[in-house]
Amino acid sequence: MSYYYFFLLRPGEYTNTPSESTPFRLCDVILSEGQNRIDWCTATTEEIRRATHVKLVFTTQKNGVRNEVICHGRSGDSQFCPTLAAIRRILHLKQHQASNTSPLACYYTGTKWRSVSATEISTTLKHAVTIFGPSLGFLPQEVSSRSLRASGAMALLVAGVDTDRIKLMGRWRSDAMLRYLTVQAEPIMRHFAEKMLQGDYVLHANGTVPLH
Numbered sequence: 001m002s003y004y005y006f007f008l009l010r011p012g013e014y015t016n017t018p019s020e021s022t023p024f025r026l027c028d029v030i031l032s033e034g035q036n037r038i039d040w041c042t043a044t045t046e047e048i049r050r051a052t053h054v055k056l057v058f059t060t061q062k063n064g065v066r067n068e069v070i071c072h073g074r075s076g077d078s079q080f081c082p083t084l085a086a087i088r089r090i091l092h093l094k095q096h097q098a099s100n101t102s103p104l105a106c107y108y109t110g111t112k113w114r115s116v117s118a119t120e121i122s123t124t125l126k127h128a129v130t131i132f133g134p135s136l137g138f139l140p141q142e143v144s145s146r147s148l149r150a151s152g153a154m155a156l157l158v159a160g161v162d163t164d165r166i167k168l169m170g171r172w173r174s175d176a177m178l179r180y181l182t183v184q185a186e187p188i189m190r191h192f193a194e195k196m197l198q199g200d201y202v203l204h205a206n207g208t209v210p211l212h
Contacts, residue, residue, distance in 0.1 A: 016115030021062035
């Protein structure tokens with residue numbers, strides 16, 4: 001799931017769930033080691049594992065500019081990393097001779113191919129929230145597969161990334177992105193009460209007081 005969180009994707013782009021968008025395929029993924037592109041079709045497992053960056057090529061996804069590319073480097077975490085997640089996906093699909101047009105969300109069970117559904121993602125997220133408990137600030141019934149897109153955008157905002165860049169990365173063409181961003185995140189509001197007491201101001205003479 002980390003793969004989709006980092007790219008701010010919609011459920012229909014990372015699961016085999018009917019939606020307004022289309023899922024990414026194996027051929028939509030580009031790996032590179034530094035500036036050197038890795039041809040994962042012919043590369044060895046070791047060469048693929050050395051990848052430091054992953055790119056997604058947008059083709060028919062909602063609001064995507066055709067052939068636009070979004071790139072991520074390694075996050076520094078051994079599991080929660082877009083590049084390592086892509087490596088694991090590619091190696092699994094290659095191992096089982098998947099075609100280049102296979103959805104990234106498909107996997108081989110040993111007897112047949114299956115696809116991850118949005119419902120399965122939602123169920124996994126709800127279990128995770130249950131395990132971590134009330135410290136998260138929300139309840140299991142309040143999350144779903146769509147939460148990955150919203151939480152990815154919020155993580156960028158809390159990290160200080162400006163909203164224009166978040167909007168570009170999430171392919172929002174309007175201010176609809178603001179529905180995903182919330183001031184409820186504690187780091188956003190930290191010290192605001194203190195700063196409001198420090199911000200003394202007076203109005204210019206004959207100025208009007210805004211009422212709305």
